[in-house]
Amino acid sequence: MQKTMFASAALASLSACAQPETAELTEVAQIERGDYLVNGVVLCGDCHTPRLENMALDETRELHGADIGGPPTMATYAPPLAGLPADYNDEQFIAFLQTGVRPDGSQPRPPMPPYRLNEADARAVAAYIATLPRAEN
Numbered sequence: 001m002q003k004t005m006f007a008s009a010a011l012a013s014l015s016a017c018a019q020p021e022t023a024e025l026t027e028v029a030q031i032e033r034g035d036y037l038v039n040g041v042v043l044c045g046d047c048h049t050p051r052l053e054n055m056a057l058d059e060t061r062e063l064h065g066a067d068i069g070g071p072p073t074m075a076t077y078a079p080p081l082a083g084l085p086a087d088y089n090d091e092q093f094i095a096f097l098q099t100g101v102r103p104d105g106s107q108p109r110p111p112m113p114p115y116r117l118n119e120a121d122a123r124a125v126a127a128y129i130a131t132l133p134r135a136e137n
C-alpha cells in the first residue's frame, strides 16, 4: 500500500513537470517531420520555390512562389505558401492537404498534385510551412 502510494506520488510529480516539456518537444518534432516531408518526400519546393540561374532552388526564398512554365493548358505559376498560403487558415490548409480541395470547393490545376496526406502528416506539413517567413510583395 505504502509502496503504491509512493509510486503514484512519484508518477504524479514526474508527469507534472514532464508534461509542458513533452508538449514542446512534440511541437518541435512535428515541425521537423513537416520539414522532412516537404523537403525530402513531397517536394513542394520543386514548383513553389523560385530557382537561381543555375536552376538550384533559392533556399532564401523557400516556397515564395515561382513561375514554372509548361504548356498553357496547365497552371504556369505556383503561388507562395510560406507562412501558410493566402486565404487559408490552419485548419483549411490541413484539410486541403488531405483532400486536394480548396476552401471554396475548387481544385488547383495540374501540375499541382492532388495530395491525400493522412491527418498527422498534413498537420506536420502545415506546422512546418507556417514557420517559414512569408514572401514580400
Ligand code: HEC
Pocket: 038, 042, 043, 044, 045, 046, 047, 048, 068, 075, 076, 077, 078, 079, 081, 085, 096, 102, 107, 108, 109, 110, 111, 112, 113, 115, 125
Ligand atoms: C509539380 C509542381 C507542384 C508541386 C510539387 C506542388 N505544387 Fe502546389 N501548386 C502548383 C501549381 C502550379 C499551383 C497553381 C494551380 C492553379 O493555379 O490552378 C499550385 C497550387 C497550390 C495551392 C493552391 C493555392 C491557392 O491559391 O488556393 C496550394 C495550397 C499548394 N499548391 C500547396 C502545395 C504544397 C503544400 C505542396 C507540397 C506538399 C505543393 N503544393 C506541391 C504546383 C505544385
